[in-house]
Amino acid sequence: MALAAPPAAATAARLSIRASMIPTQQIRRANFIRRPRRPYVFTQLVQLSDGSTYTMRTTSPAPIYRATKDTRNTLLWRPDEKALRNVELDEAGRLAAFRGRFGRGFDAVRAADDADSADAGTADAADADQGYSDLISDYAPEDTGSMQSSATKRGAGKK
Helix, strand or coil, X not given: CCCCCCCHHHHHHHHHHHHHHCCCCCCCCCCCCCCCCCCCCEEEEEECCCCCEEEEEECCCCCEEECCCCCCXXXXXXXXXXXXXXXXXXXXXXXXXXXXXXXXXXXXXXXXXXXXXXXXXXXXXXXXXXXXXXXHHHHCCCCHHHHHXXXXXXXXXCC
């Protein structure tokens, strides 16, 4: 059995129905994708602590940036530099303010003491422990038995 071709009137009707379904305008089926924001980038001159400079692109509008701590003057970046090993370096008077508030009891051992302690290394450990015990003993109560007896006397009087 061979399939018969549909009549011409039926195919014309189907074409007219499909033609009426076609919109007259184009439809865009894509979502609107926003472009990422790109902030304005300025050219900035960076001046290191040793006076050397380089330029970089940044969002900061300041034309010159002077670094106080950088790879040239930090012990972490240059551990062999002897000039950076100054322990008593006072940045912005912070060490002086601390000494004014709390005294010099927390200072590092003096240079003269360091020369003497190089000969006796074990004595330093004992001295350091003694220093901490002095701090702790200052805050400890002297007689704990008298405190307990006074607490029982107060409690007995309230009844």
